[in-house]
Amino acid sequence: MLTTIEKVIFILLALVSAGFTIHGIKTIVDSVRKGRPTPELKNVPSSLLKAGVAVLFQRTIFKARKVLSTIHLGLFFGLITYAFVNLVDVLEGFIPGFELIYGGRNFAFTFLPAGIINAFNLIADLMSGALLFSIAVMMMRRFVVKDKRLNYRENVLLNPKVKAGAHQKDSATVGLFVVMHVAARLLGQAYRLDTGADPFMPIASFLNSIFGASQTGLHIAWWVSIAWVLYILPYITRSKHTHFTVGPVNLGLAKQNPHGQLDPAVPLKVVNGNHYDPGAKFLHDLSWKRVLDSYACVQCNRCQDVCPANFYGRPLSPSALEVNKRYLIKEATFGSHPDRLLLPLTETVISPEAIWSCTTCYACVRVCPVGNEPMADIIDIRRRMLIDGAEIDSGVQNALQSLATNGNWMSKGKRLRGRWAKEMEFPVKNATEEPVENLWFVGDTASFDERVIPNTKMVARIFNQAGLDFGIMYQNESNAGNDVRRVGEEGLFEQLVEQNMQAFGKAQFKQIVTTDPHSFNTLKNEYPQFGGKFEVKHYTVTLLKLFEEGKLTVKNKLSHYKVTFHDPCYLGRYNGGFTAPRKLLELLGVDFHEMPRNCENSFCCGAGGGQIWMGKVAPGERPAENRIREALTTFEKNSSDKKQLFIVTCPKDMVMYSDAVKTTGNEGKIEVRDIIQLVAEAVGVEMPIEAEPAPSPA
Amino acid sequence: MNIVVAIKHIPSIADDLPVKGNNVDFDSVDFVLNEFDEQSIEQAVLVKEAVGGTVTVVGVDLIGELDNVLHLALAKGADKAVKVTADEPGADSHQQAKWLAEAIKGMSPDIVFAGVQASNDLDGQIGPMIAAYLDMPYIGGVSSVEAAEGTAIVTKEFAGGNAGKYSVSLPIVVGVQAAPKPPRYAPVSKVRQVAQTATIEKISPSADGAGAGLSMKKMAPPVVTGHAEMFTGSSKEVAAKIVELLKSKGLA
Structure with a gap:
């Protein structure tokens, strides 16, 4: 069809086009290769193939x-x-x-x-x-x-x-x-x-x-x-x-380790004898996969839609982080600003305030159709900020200091950790002194927070009533470190892991049970990297098993309660623990209504990743308040005279949502309860008459 | 500039304070760095960052666990650490001031920082007594220090939120109420690194007794006499109850 001259023109144009295209691709490849090593990816061809199939069926985008x-x-x-x-x-x-x-x-x-x-x-x-x-x-x-x-x-x-x-x-x-x-x-x-x-x-x-x-x-x-x-x-x-083109490839190269396991602060694999400082200050301190992320992003902003920090009006947009990274490289390679690569990421890519707004809820990573992990960048930047002595929120600093000295973030003495257990009407075993089947890792909030301790005691009573052989580690337990690690304090995390591993070493147990999803996550997914070889269960799973084995039976069906359930990020989205709490609620016979945002799509309470420690509270509707309103709207659609309950399975949620009910002025309309309170009512736990709280040092 | 920080290791009150005999049961209590000393370390490091020099932290090791505190101080920016190995958990502030002064004497400091007081005895004596032993002037209740060659501008807090600025000549002992910035955080990895590499100079305490000459007759926790009463109800009802209470006390 083309004349000879046209053919020559076409070939010349095609060569020019190919030249620029190849140059473009090479620039991208070079930039990506400058990133740090990622944790080893196994069986890459098969992951790429799987990603290819997912892309062909457009599966990830329909989330x-x-x-x-x-x-x-x-x-x-x-x-x-x-x-x-x-x-x-x-x-x-x-x-x-x-x-x-x-x-x-x-x-x-x-x-x-x-x-x-x-x-x-x-x-x-x-x-x-x-x-x-x-x-x-x-x-x-x-x-x-x-x-x-x-x-x-x-x-x-x-x-x-x-x-x-x-x-x-x-x-x-x-x-x-x-x-x-x-x-x-x-x-x-x-x-x-x-x-x-x-x-x-x-x-x-x-x-x-x-x-x-x-x-x-x-x-x-x-x-x-x-x-x-x-x-x-x-x-x-x-x-x-x-x-x-990068989207599908990036999806194929996405994180293979468990969602709940952070990449190490310093790559485990050292290339060419490189020395790495922990975390990331500059673009190429990020792993090559994090650099590649920026080319896969097309700024659909699905991540921003689900980000609790963004909802709260904080200056965080995971998508902006990705686009900023790409423009930074573009200016350095195609543009005239290679010097900008030598500026800290906190000036070029994401503001320090945004860095400290992330709740590490994982919603952005979960929803991303191309396998991006903006949250990982944020944690790496936090890690380096801490090492470099950046000024951090005073509340976070106090929490970290207390964690370093007391092993808990609440500035309480170690010996006070098991005080609630000593107040029980039956002895609670010390797992570091006698063998137990279930080592209950209680966590800070459930051990120390006066608002949560009644629920902690109820868990003990139910376990006791069901004949479960369990014990706690009393002063030997330290904070598991999940949120410490996510705040970026890798050294303190390692110290806490060492302390807990030492305590576990003293104990004899078959499995660990946790009431706190955050502890659950790190014990299950991160402790194995530090030699932790144990099975970890969330108490919702343990309770369900006790019902299934007939060790607990429902005496009173709770059909007089209209109930909705909030999936904690670290139980649900991170670890897929969706069914046990729902099955429990079904067993208890409550009138259950699912909120629009449930399971994988659950909306963070706003406490995770160290947010609960922050001294400063930003103005605006908080995620937890929004969530309470969501629950009420759900109930309104199914109006009845039943008492309306917001059920949680995380001690932090108990605190966050009880506050949110008050601050939204919804006291009397909706009540926040731990699932254990419903279990207790249904199985008929004999409650001891609560003594007046012991007056402090008497 | 040669900067010295005198610190104090005190029983932690994160736990219930255990009492044994007529004093704290030192065997079953954790020791922590005095809160005001955290401020004074921060102030010292800020001065060093502003004008250069070295920061030496010196403390009395009462229970053999002072190293942790000294490592923390080094991780925060101090350059040298010295401990007086006393192993005498009950040593009072007068005795500690004497030992600290003896340790500091040979250092020819330009500024000695000390926390303005400590929560265990609340007598605020360490700073002034070190000053007396070293024959140096003392200024306490300080919230900011800007040092220069031979002089310093010192901000001292007074009641009612007032503050005074003093120009002082060095050397001087400064009792720190608060640093102008919150004490910095030392990442654990850095503290651990310091712990592996740092050397802490040890000084034996002199045998001279220099205690306050006071002896404790009895120590006991306060007796709980009553609880706070919480008013509940709507804001109107609560307001009414408050008015009623004020009237019954003859205040309204």
């Missing part, structure tokens, strides 16, 4: 925004189709007679049956329509309706280019490309139909009925369509649309 995800199908399959279409179009330009494949007529290459040709034409034609429709919807959403979810809060640190709307321009460019490219190609197909409509090219046939057939038109359309491709390929390597 949120079902309608837009459906539109994304059009983009995804449309662009894949067009990769083939463009290849065929180029062949057409170069191989005489190739154009005859269109319409399945007079086909020169007889080895392909007409059926396949027709199918190709039909798919290409329909996908052109799907692509145009999808891109139109997406562009309408961005530029006409102006979906707020695509914006960043005013207080979020943004690269100046992003602040000036570079990402909008980026979207417009690629959107325009898709429209022009597909429209030109469709029009070309219409011009081609000189013998009238082709049933396998319905859209082109329709256009043909308007524009007619024209060889010149076809020729021009071919050039417009293909020239766009030559422009857009190198462009993509310099834009957020690296997403197209």
